[in-house]
Amino acid sequence: xxxxxxxxxxxxxxxxxxxxxxxxxxxxxxxxxxxxxxxxxxxxxxxxxxxxxxxxxxxxxxxxxxxxxxxxxxxxxxxxxxxxxxxxxxxxxxxxxxxxxxxxxxxxxxxxxxxxxxxxxxxxxxxxxxxxxxxxxxxxxxxxxxxxxxxxxxxxxxxxxxxxxxxxxxxxxxxxxxxxxxxxxxxxxxxxxxxxxxxxxxxxxxxxxxxxxxxxxxxxxxxxxxxxxxxxxxxxxxxxxxxxxxxxxxxxxxxxxxxxxxxxxxxxxxxxxxxxxxxxxxxxxxxxxxxxxxxxxxxxxxxxxxxxxxxxxxxxxxxxxxxxxxxxxxxxxxxxx
Numbered sequence: 001x002x003x004x005x006x007x008x009x010x011x012x013x014x015x016x017x018x019x020x021x022x023x024x025x026x027x028x029x030x031x032x033x034x035x036x037x038x039x040x041x042x043x044x045x046x047x048x049x050x051x052x053x054x055x056x057x058x059x060x061x062x063x064x065x066x067x068x069x070x071x072x073x074x075x076x077x078x079x080x081x082x083x084x085x086x087x088x089x090x091x092x093x094x095x096x097x098x099x100x101x102x103x104x105x106x107x108x109x110x111x112x113x114x115x116x117x118x119x120x121x122x123x124x125x126x127x128x129x130x131x132x133x134x135x136x137x138x139x140x141x142x143x144x145x146x147x148x149x150x151x152x153x154x155x156x157x158x159x160x161x162x163x164x165x166x167x168x169x170x171x172x173x174x175x176x177x178x179x180x181x182x183x184x185x186x187x188x189x190x191x192x193x194x195x196x197x198x199x200x201x202x203x204x205x206x207x208x209x210x211x212x213x214x215x216x217x218x219x220x221x222x223x224x225x226x227x228x229x230x231x232x233x234x235x236x237x238x239x240x241x242x243x244x245x246x247x248x249x250x251x252x253x254x255x256x257x258x259x260x261x262x263x264x265x266x267x268x269x270x271x272x273x274x275x276x277x278x279x280x281x282x283x284x285x286x287x288x289x290x291x292x293x294x295x296x297x298x299x300x301x302x303x304x305x306x307x308x309x310x311x312x313x314x315x316x317x318x319x320x321x322x323x324x325x326x327x328x329x330x331x332x333x334x335x336x337x
Contacts, residue, residue: 002127016196023093023317025183030091037188038273043261044322044323045261045263046261046328047283047287047321047323048286050320054291054294055285055290056293060081061116062113062114062116063081063082063083064082064105065080065082066078066079067080070124070143071126072124073124073127074123074124074146075143076121076123076143076146077122080115080119081115081117081119081157082238087157087158088158088159089157089159089160090118090297090301091118091151091163091164091189092165092166092167093140093165093312094120094167094168094171095123095167095171095172096122096123096169096172096274097169097170098126098170098171099126100172101124103122105273105274107275108274108275109274109289112290118297119156119159121144123139124138126279134205136175140184159187162189162285163297163300163301164191164192165192165193165194165296165300165301166195168195169199170197170198171239173196173199174199174201174234174238175293176194176196176199177199177201177210177238178207179191179210180194181210182212184214191213191216192218192301193219193296194217194219195220195222195289195293196221196235197272198230198269200230200234208241210241211246212241213244215244218245218250218296218300219238219242220253220310221235221252222235222254223252223253223254224254224267224269226266228268229268229269230269235252236252239252247250251311251312252333253332253333253334253337254332254334255284255288255331257329258319258329260328261322261324263282265282265283265328269313271289272285281289283319283328287318291307292308293315294308295307295316296310312333317331
């Protein structure tokens with residue numbers, strides 16, 4: 001399974017990111033050229049980032065301070081809000097997917113979180129694309145412990161440890177769930193919000209039972225209907241074994257592919273990637289992962305925006321409108337995956 005997973009992820013990241021965008025662009029151009037040739041209208045375009053609300057661009061800070069700390073498997077990056085610089089801020093851990101150990105792969109999402117007023121810790125947890133998964137969660141936990149110490153030294157925005165959340169993609173989603181379950185034993189703050197996105201749990205080296213995630217935690221588990229890399233097995237396992245958390249405080253969410261317009265919105269394993277100035281940043285981010293995690297942390301930290309993250313509400317499921325006013329296919333929300 002290890003060889004299969006590492007091979008699939010490396011191929012997906014290195015080939016799909018580089019080639020997939022070109023193919024999508026070529027497909028869109030061919031579609032447009034064909035329509036123009038026969039006098040047809042151009043295809044509708046997907047929704048843009050909303051101006052306000054969860055997932056929106058109404059930011060409270062204009063700047064981001066980025067620093068790099070440590071080395072090797074315990075290296076990490078800190079991202080802090082600036083302009084204006086707050087005296088304190090909520091602390092979010094962002095656990096990357098396999099081999100995406102540089103923040104560039106999720107940079108737009110990280111910047112979005114920071115401009116909303118959060119500190120983000122981005123642990124590296126692995127040395128290369130081949131080495132470093134057996135102790136990945138321990139490495140990530142050590143990075144967070146060290147990050148908290150550095151943030152409390154007076155030269156940084158002070159972390160508000162009563163407002164602590166964890167999010168992660170792919171293997172980072174599995175690490176996110178495991179970190180939440182181990183937080184109390186490892187001296188980390190109790191996570192108020194946890195969101196594994198398209199998670200993968202290594203059954204040979206990681207826990208298979210997430211009962212120890214505290215009942216006070218808000219939990220969303222996100223999977224993609226066209227994720228052929230990790231599927232939904234790990235997501236279902238995390239959701240069902242985190243059984244201390246009552247159903248009214250957690251949801252299992254399925255992203256859906258919508259090919260109504262161009263570019264298409266694809267709910268595959270690459271959907272959470274947010275490389276700056278790329279077609280990978282789209283409505284699948286604004287109305288799905290960004291919106292859901294914004295709302296989850298808003299509700300956990302400040303008691304706001306519950307309807308956007310929990311309860312199978314219209315606001316939670318909503319994915320925006322194509323430019324021809326056709327609704328994008330809604331998220332599927334369930335408590336019994």
